[in-house]
Amino acid sequence: MKRWNGWGNIEVEYPLHESALSFLESKLGPSRKPQDISLEELTKKVPQSHIGHKLVTTDSFDRVRHARGQSLPDWIALRSGNIEYFPAGVAYPQSNQDIKSLINYAYDNDIALIPYGGGTSVVGHINIYNAKPTITVDLSKMNKLMHLNEENHTATFQAGINGLDLEAILNEKGYTLGHFPQSFEYSTLGGWIATRSSGQQSLGYGRIERMFLGGKFITPHGELNLPPFPASAAGPDLKEIILGSEGRYGILTEATVRIHKLPEREIFKAVFFPTFSHGLKAIRELSRQRTPLTMLRLSTEIETITTLALAGRAQQISILETLLGFRGIGENKVLLLYGIAGTKEEVSSQKSIRNTIKQYNGVHVPVFGSEWHKSRFKTPYLRNTLWELGYAVDTLETAIPWGKALGLIRDLQEKISNGLDKEKVHTFTHVSHMYTDGCSVYTTYIYKLSDSPEENLRKWQILKGLASETIIQWGGTISHQHGVGKDHLPYLSREKGALGLQVLGTLGMLFDPENILNPGKLF
Ligand SMILES: Cc1cc2nc3c(=O)[nH]c(=O)nc-3n(C[C@H](O)[C@H](O)[C@H](O)COP(=O)(O)OP(=O)(O)OC[C@H]3O[C@@H](n4cnc5c(N)ncnc54)[C@H](O)[C@@H]3O)c2cc1C
Incomplete structure (x- = not known):
């Protein structure tokens, strides 16, 4: 059964090791759970x-x-x-x-x-x-596979199907969609499309935009039925109106998506670089090569330290650090996780990937990559544990051209860490979802909960405001993958402009003149 006031299945716990707790206390001070x-x-x-x-x-x-x-x-x-x-x-x-x-x-x-x-x-x-x-x-009862077209490698599902069920159905027939947001267990195909979601392996399989081919969209003003063309030059693409529409223009009931044969082999690996800037140069180069990479995820120094500390295996980590030290990788080390999928030959011949990593002094380490893959949908359960210990966690994200990524990350971390007058906020970041021209930036921050929900919310408002302003000033998008909702709405006009917002509003008037659907969101 799903938790009603937290993340995930009530039977799944994410206990923290004593040393991990000490680490948090050293960063934020001891805390206690509010009532x-x-x-x-x-x-x-x-x-x-x-x-x-x-x-x-x-x-x-x-x-x-x-x-x-x-x-x-x-x-x-x-x-x-x-x-x-x-x-x-x-x-x-x-x-x-x-x-x-x-x-x-x-x-x-x-x-x-x-x-x-x-x-x-x-x-x-x-x-x-x-x-x-x-x-x-x-829409959870609209969760069936309607048609699998093996000739075209497409599948049509009812839009309420969740990630776990969708992949299970496709895997059984030898296929995958390749869309793995961290919320995979519960988020749905319709939700992914309506929010322009991006899965962890977007480098290989693309964002949901690349997968979504067409479907049935029921609006108060009538029905849009978009056939699945491989490509089309027949004027503006109406799929773009459904993508990111956030329940405002209509309800997507069916969606046809591109699917892929399950790869013969898939592996996840881990590398440490001596500094974040070494790692950043390496992934920028890798994201421009034609390789079977499906994922690149580079943590900053603070995220690397935090990941190692929260793993709670102090002794093994200390041995690892000594060994890395012999290879010239010290306290500024950063962790890169990467995934490769393809034929057996493609996966085993990773020459250009290895060469690029070596060029920037990266050192491969065993186990980390496969461990991450095994527990990748379990990490969100840590939020439950942290709340029980008296800590609030939030994440935010953007995408930015390569040239500004480092500056934005440093500024974001600095501003959020010092955003609350009298207390520290533990802030860490990774870069993921690569493009030839830039990347997404994903920041997590943790602060101590107080007994007052109003105070907890006030702190969030300060930090969210600071982060959003920083992102916009650097020229990042207000969201790379989470969407607009209510929280990003105040910043949308600075990205879309007055005419852009008018377009969104006019479409809303057309599809939903009585303002029935999800009022107050998007425009
Ligand atoms: C722990 C965690 C990890 C996450 N990781 C990721 C990640 O890796 N990548 C990512 O992109 N996002 C991530 N998210 C955010 C979230 O999972 C995505 O925004 C997801 O796409 C929402 O899907 P959902 O089915 O839960 O939609 P909901 O939350 O139910 O709805 C989201 C919006 O979509 C609209 N909507 C939903 N279904 C339909 C439909 N059929 N027709 C029309 N409108 C519809 C709703 O009205 C609403 O406006 C994460 C969230 C959590 C909590």
Whole structure:
């Protein structure tokens, strides 16, 4: 069963080793867990609902579960019970006809609808911000494979299918989509498309934009049916309107995606470089070579130290550090994780990859890469553990041209670390999702929770504001993969411009003139 106020399956824990805890305490000071509200108390706060539709449940527990996503403000709200608006009901449609019936009901009764995939949004996409009665449309029952075309290497799924189920179905038939966001267990195909998601192996398989070929998009103003062309020059591409539409223009019910034969072999490796700038030069070069690389992920010095400390194996790490020292890699070391997939020959002949790594004094180490791969969807469970210990965690991300990456990273880390007057914020970053012209930058920060949810939220607002301003000043995008939601909305106009925002708003007026769908988001 899914946690209602944290990440993931309730049966999965992520215990921290004593030494890892000491590390955190050395950075942030000791903390204690704030008093969390119980589920029973919170459900008592859910108001009566007057929704009457056969597809909608008004059960309080369901309404609590769908009230918030996975951002830090969402966690603070869920754990303190400070939730202003709950959905008036939750619908579980099973067909396109059900979706149309819900849209008609919303239209006739002045109700808002929020499309909901896995609820893994980290920027406030699925939250309600006004008193208008709202039904959350949970697409989890629209989760079937509709068609697999082995001749074209495409598959059509209902859009509510989650990553785990989608890959299991494809793997069984010898295929993969290749889309592995860290939220993979719960996030859905429709959610990925509606937020322009990027998976960990985007270097090899591309972002969701490269996978999405067409589908069925039901709007209050009618239906868009986009056929899957390999490519088309027939005017502007209407798929671009669906990608990143964040539940604002319509509900995607079916999607056709490009798929790939499962690779014969796939490996994940780890390398240490003497400095971040060595590592950065190496990955920039690697991302421009034609290789079977599917992933490059380079941590800064602080993220490297943090990763090693949180692993909790002090003795082995100390041996590793001594050995790295013999190879000229000292305290400024940084960790690169990389993945390769392809035929057996492609994977074993990695000459140009090895040469580039060697050129920048990188040293391969065993085990780290495969260990990371094994636990890559488990890391988010650490957030639960940290909260229980009294620490708040948040992440943010952007993409920026190569020439500005180092400057932005240093500035972001410095600003966030010192963003709270009287206390330290532990801040660390990695670079992932490579392009020939730039990369994404992903920063995590941890601060001590206080007993006051208002204070915890205030700290988040300060840090989020500082980080967003820094990103914009450096010329980065306000989001490389998480989307706009509510949290990035104040910054969107500086990226899109007035006319750009008008385009988004005008499309909204066309598809949804009564403002039924996910009001208050995107524009
Ligand atoms: C631990 C964790 C790790 C994450 N890692 C990544 C990562 O590696 N890469 C990444 O890109 N993101 C990541 N995210 C963010 C999040 O998982 C993505 O934004 C994801 O694409 C959201 O999918 P979802 O199905 O959960 O959508 P939801 O959160 O349910 O919804 C997100 C938005 O999409 C809309 N929507 C959902 N389904 C539909 C549909 N069928 N039709 C129309 N609109 C729809 C909703 O209305 C909403 O506006 C992570 C989040 C968490 C909590």
